[in-house]
Amino acid sequence: MPEHILVTRNFQYPDQPELKIALSRGTYEQWKRILSEKISPEDIINEVKTAKLRGQGGAGFPAGVKWGFVPQDTPKPKYLCVNADEGEPGTFKDRALLEKDPHQLLEGIAITCFAVGIHTAYIYMRGEFYDPQRIVQKAIDDAKKEGLLGKDIQGSGFDLEVIIHMGAGAYICGEETALLNSLEGKKGWPRLKPPFPALVGAFGCPTVINNVETISGVPHIMNMGGEAFQKIGTENDGGTKLFGISGHVQKPGLYELPMGTPLKELVFDVAGGVRDGHELKAVIPGGSSTPILKPDELDIPLEFEAMMEAGTMLGSGAAIVLDETVSIPEVFMVMSRFYAHESCGQCTPCREGCTWIYKIARKIYEGNGVPADLDLILDLAPMLDGTTVCPLGAALAAPAIAIVEKFRDEFLGMMKN
Amino acid sequence: MKTLSEPVRREALAYLELYPKKEAALLPILHLAQKDFGFIDDEAELAVAELMEISPVMVRAASRFYFMYHHQPIGExxxxxxxxxxxxxxxxxxxxxxxxxxxxxxxxxxxxxxxxxxxxxxxxxxxxxxxxxxxxxxxxxxxxxxxxxxxxxxxxxxxxxx
Missing domain, CATH: 3.40.30.10 (Glutaredoxin)
Known part of the structure; x- marks a missing residue:
């Protein structure tokens, strides 16, 4: 197995969710070592900072820095929320991490909570994750019985409760402050920042929110050291990333690659290129919120900054590959329908803008479009960006502009005159 | 007026213990109520509000915001x-x-x-x-x-x- 394989190391074993098996493969070793060798929380946070572990949910904020923002002298309880509300179209990595290696996640949760001084962790899981819920709940129960979670863990005096909280179907709850409101039983409306969740998060208390993949990487950092972890990736993006590739490729699936791997390599080598007898038309590189790329634009390293410089985003690392059979106006209609459906309704530019863009996209797709519709989209889309509490509107705006500009001819071809 | 069945009621009350504020148990309890009643109508909302001792409008807001709650019967x-x-x-x-x-x-x-x-x-x-x-x-x-x-x-x- 290549040395860079970390979080998917045990994906090949169907028995990995069983605690005894996981223990025999080394899971929880770092957690036990931290407790027995009395490694300090500061040392853990520093290791994660050195590792350049970045938030793997899409935003890419450095995890160690985020943890460092949590005040240590507060009388309030602190919370960890693990973001398992996977919903970005094209993304299926967190489902795999939850189903295939739940103890790796729990070890990451335990280390994170110890480092930040947290005694309650909520795993906010999307409501449709029935199998992941069952698997992770069993893992929590088993780990508690084994004294790896719960009260006075391994005789250290450290307590940690891990609680699964099921969502109920709302993409917006993957946005961290919407997640907090949802956890509190409210509508999933994003909150204005500041205050940031590190200071005022769940139940008004300091809160760390990290994606499943981010937390799953933590035990590996403690195992190999922050520096070695960082070196697998690039200067600013340490370690590996899970890339999910779907659509018209030979080998759709989930691949763990070093940060900085060229997108071209993911599509053509790792996933085997476009299915037989077909030609590549476009790639949506990091989930449907990331601007579409044409075949001659794929020579970009998969890392946060380089993707932004290329006018798109790394996002959640979920590439959707489209061949020549795909109707771009149909993809645009489906894409904009999603944001119109999922806008939480709090901010006017997003609520109205996503709906309008969807209506125009549908009109074009149904063959009733006129060329001025394309200019209307280009006029409208920038109004959704930076005018709202959260980035959901912007997540449609940038892809809408890119798809209309790059495939204008195909859109015009669907119009009468 | 609908009321939750006794086993579901007990399960629902156990959720209240998991959070520092009882309102946080609303989504999990609505899931339970939906399993019990089949769907969440006005009466189901009131039953949940009553059980949790929270205002009906808060239950209404959540039940209508999240897509997984159904407001009329769905198939088996x-x-x-x-x-x-x-x-x-x-x-x-x-x-x-x-x-x-x-x-x-x-x-x-x-x-x-x-x-x-x-x-x-x-x-x-x-x-x-x-x-x-x-x-x-x-x-x-x-x-x-x-x-x-x-x-x-x-x-x-x-x-x-x-």
Whole structure:
């Protein structure tokens, strides 16, 4: 197995969710070592900072820095929320991490909570994750019985409760402050920042929110050291990333690659290129919120900054590959329908803008479009960006502009005159 | 006036212990109430508000905001077909059409015998195995019209293709 394989190391074993098996493969070793060798929380946070572990949910904020923002002298309880509300179209990595290696996640949760001084962790899981819920709940129960979670863990005096909280179907709850409101039983409306969740998060208390993949990487950092972890990736993006590739490729699936791997390599080598007898038309590189790329634009390293410089985003690392059979106006209609459906309704530019863009996209797709519709989209889309509490509107705006500009001819071809 | 069955009531009360504020148990308790009542109507909302001792309007806000809560009956087998990009380009529309034809209903409808309902949903996070759908809590992937026939036949032998 290549040395860079970390979080998917045990994906090949169907028995990995069983605690005894996981223990025999080394899971929880770092957690036990931290407790027995009395490694300090500061040392853990520093290791994660050195590792350049970045938030793997899409935003890419450095995890160690985020943890460092949590005040240590507060009388309030602190919370960890693990973001398992996977919903970005094209993304299926967190489902795999939850189903295939739940103890790796729990070890990451335990280390994170110890480092930040947290005694309650909520795993906010999307409501449709029935199998992941069952698997992770069993893992929590088993780990508690084994004294790896719960009260006075391994005789250290450290307590940690891990609680699964099921969502109920709302993409917006993957946005961290919407997640907090949802956890509190409210509508999933994003909150204005500041205050940031590190200071005022769940139940008004300091809160760390990290994606499943981010937390799953933590035990590996403690195992190999922050520096070695960082070196697998690039200067600013340490370690590996899970890339999910779907659509018209030979080998759709989930691949763990070093940060900085060229997108071209993911599509053509790792996933085997476009299915037989077909030609590549476009790639949506990091989930449907990331601007579409044409075949001659794929020579970009998969890392946060380089993707932004290329006018798109790394996002959640979920590439959707489209061949020549795909109707771009149909993809645009489906894409904009999603944001119109999922806008939480709090901010006017997003609520109205996503709906309008969807209506125009549908009109074009149904063959009733006129060329001025394309200019209307280009006029409208920038109004959704930076005018709202959260980035959901912007997540449609940038892809809408890119798809209309790059495939204008195909859109015009669907119009009468 | 609806009331939750005793076992569900006990399960619901246990959720209140998991959070520093009781309101946080609302989503999990609404899930339980939906299992108990089949769907969440005005009376179900009131029953949850009563149990949790919170205002009915807070229950209403959540039950109407989150898409997984249904406000009228759904089928015994609720089929949620993904309609997002990856599934669409792999043939989700054909799958949906086939389901509708086989069951004789439109999306967001229930068959007359109450057995099946079909709902179009957004991404369910298994994009590499599309087209995909959930039937109640079970995930089905790499769907074809033949697989759909098989699933329907297994769930309801009277609808099996002879």
């Amino acid at each position: 087998f609720h089929m949620q077909v993904c309609q997002n990009i990856s599934c669409t380009i792999m043939g989700a529309e054909t799958i949906l059409d086939h389901l509708k034809n086989r069951l004789g209903i439109e999306a967001e409808q229930v068959t007359e015998d109450g057995k099946f309902s079909v709902e179009r949903v957004e991404c369910i996070a298994c994009c590499d195995r599309g087209p995909a759908m959930l039937v109640n809590e079970k995930l089905h992937t790499n769907l074809t019209p033949e697989i759909i026939d098989q699933i329907i036949g297994e769930l309801d032998p009277s609808r099996k293709i002879k």
